[in-house]
Amino acid sequence: MSEQSMPEHRGFRHWLDVRFRSPAAIYGVIVFAAFVTISADHAENAWDMLGSSVGTLIVFFIAHVFAHTLTDHGEHGLGEATRRAVQHSAGMLYASIPATIVLIIGGVQGTPPDDLDDLSLWATMGVLAVLGYNAYARRGANVTMRLLGAAGTAALGLFIVLLEYAIH
Known part of the structure; x- marks a missing residue:
């Protein structure tokens, strides 16, 4: 059965597409990473980072809605x-889940904010890499190009997060 004739309600790709492959989700994952990075400068612990970052994302979500x-x-x-x-805007919230999980686990473990910033950035770049890989896979690219696309997507996302951090 070809990919196009498969029912849309099945599989990881559909799950990923519904929650993460939208402009709002990609925007959400990047701005949430920037919020976490910015909050790490002022936070005393993971809970401060989480409250500040999630609160700010919710305000952006409401504005988007x-x-x-x-x-x-x-x-x-x-x-x-x-x-x-x-x-349409829900992807902004879904996209923050991996980094939020990192912050919660770090909060329970007492991980310092600077370390959590790095870990949440890794989670964010992981999400972007999966999205980049998936985009190249949908285009029929070979595995090498998919991996390069994943790395390029994650690197561009990191650049945007750091650019956002630099101007704040």
Whole structure:
């Protein structure tokens, strides 16, 4: 059975696509990593980092939902526009899960903020690498190109996070 004829509700690729392969999710994973990196400079522990980063991401999520609802409201009505906005923006929240898990585990273990910053960046780059690999796989690239695409995607994401950190 070809990939296109497989039911859409099955498999890891569909799960990944629904939660992580959207512009909102990719934006979310990058900005959350930047929030964590910025918060590491001021936090005394993982819980400070987690509260600051998650709180800021939720504000960005609400702003994203608001913007999407406002632009869609005239065409679909408030309720439907809001539902679509939340669905469209949910990737921002899903994308923060791996780094959030790192922060929670680090908080339980008493890991210092600087170390948690590094670990959460690794988790973020892992998410971006998987997305890059998956994008090249969908294009039919060979394994070498998939791996190079994964590395390039993660490296570009890291550059953007560091750029965001530098201007804050």
